[in-house]
Amino acid sequence: MPEQPGRSAIDVRGVRKVFGTGESQVAALDTVSVSIRENEFFTLLGPSGCGKTTLLRLIAGFDFPSAGEILLHGQDIASLPPFKRPVNTVFQSYALFPHMTVAENIGFGLEMLGKPKAEIKARVAEMLKLVKMEALSGRRTSQISGGQQQRVALARALAPQPKVLLLDEPLSALDYKLRKEMQIELKRLQHETGITFIFVTHDQEEALTMSDRIAVMSSGKILQVGTPWDIYDKPAERFVADFIGESNFLTAAIADIGNGKARATLKSGATIEATVAEGFQPKDNATVVVRPEHAKLTSGKGDLSGTVENIVYFGTDTHIHVRLDSSEAFTVRQQNTRSAGCGFERGDKVGISIGNDAAQVLRD
């Protein structure tokens, strides 16, 4: 049966999860709804305690929602135990079985599904090859490195060919270089297997580089769902803009809203064109976000003016911190060339020009 692209693999509908009772009740998830498409690399991004792992555990079946439905290909699975869901998990701690070899770990799910021995053997060999662990199949899981354990955990979860693979911060225990390698590896595996991946992370860079779509979560709510470009360039709320990348927030009066765009009059008096976040309710003063690399520093007059406070060199680029005349802080990121410095010095009076497609009006 050919799978239609764009069909949803997981539908979360109005799910609430409350822990504790009475006074000490905490809503870990506050009425969350989201659709995750088939063959998608979907990331739940947020700081610790935002509810992203809770949502993952509800989909896996380790916890059950207090209210709402979770659909897998249109079928409600919210009440099924985990061993009856065609969904597998890669745990943050890997949770490899210490009393089994690498191959036994990978074959465990298939064995529990009652697959014939020959099929298990073939599939385990295939999985070992997929994660490049053929040479270590007979090892105990305590005898292999963290990166290798990570691969085994992946192979073990992929072996039963789940409809959806859940990954709970699987890269957080790895060092920087290995993490970079595994990010690419995960993308490759997702592409090769065509399985829907739901990936939980608090690392915004990881989310941006790997995901097809990202859901940004905070305090048990999903604030925004979109492609990495959407999330980065058109953040809906201050939290999203702040959590992902660096941002300059300016207060502005908004006028002429229409077609997703508006005119924003900044405190400096300059008026710039800006995109408007979905769900924006017109009000007197709104917050406008401008990414540091989307603004330009000029020695002449720009949309904003201020004084250079600090210059920080980063190798590839330089961050120039400017105190605006309106006393707001503003950072400009400037690509470095090989010659000379950035062309400005502390205490310089400067102007900042904001391009036509550089500002976004936030809804909160």
Place this chain on the structure above:
Amino acid sequence: MASAEEVAKEAERRDIRDRWLLSAPALIIIFLAATGPLLIVVIYSFLTPGPYGGVVWKFSTDGWLSVLMQRDIFDDTLAFADAHLSIFWRSISLSFYTTVLTLFFGFPTAYFIATRPPKTREVWVFLVTIPFWTNLLIRTFAMQQVIRNEGLVNTALMALGIIKQPLQIMNTDAAILLGMIYIYLPLMVLPIYASMEKLDFRLVEAGYDLYAGRWQVLRRIIFPLIKPGVIAGSILVFIPSLGAYVIPRVLGGGKNMMLGNLIELQFGAGRNWPLGAAISITLMVLVMIALLFYVRNASGSEGAHG
């Protein structure tokens, strides 16, 4: 002049020598205390019984012979000592059943405690250890009050009209078994709990995630990982059961003896110290065989994977 290497070697030698010297008193006491009495037992088992107890210093293998055989008083022929054999058998089988049944009740108990929140866990462990505060003899007599003909169980059952005649539980093997299960159950629960507490329950979640049902998770993941606790608990229950004395004495009456009672009998009314010594050593050998079996079993299954 000594080279640096020699100085270092000399220092190391002195260090080792000092350690031995410092621990020598303790080692000597332990050695004498452990082997001295044992040696006396071994020697006594090869002597002749004295007329009023004690021994006569005359070599004899009769003590050992009487462990399993008995000499006919009329024609001096040897035959198997049925009484002794049945006592051996009772000791081994009752100890075996005690181990199996304490495991049966102890495992779920330990699992229950280990899955409570940490604070409540301490309370449960505390409750499990409470029986240790009371003397074994008192607890055994308490058990007697429960199961004797005019005891709690029989009175209650008769009052409810379920039975007309009291159930004869006292002075049977069942009474001994009941008593041993009651007394030794904490010794099974605690080691299993200790390994269960260290169990990473994320592995259990991983098992469920990989389509293992509850029974399969228990058999394939939980049980192999807490096996050391199960083995420790089994040893702690089986060995004292084998040598139990007070419980069969109080609950089994005079007839249903176990090895501990048989040994006591030889040193008391039987006035046959060499036989008592020989049975003691036999019991020790049985314990060692049991231990070897457990150790083998434990390391054997480990090897099967690696």
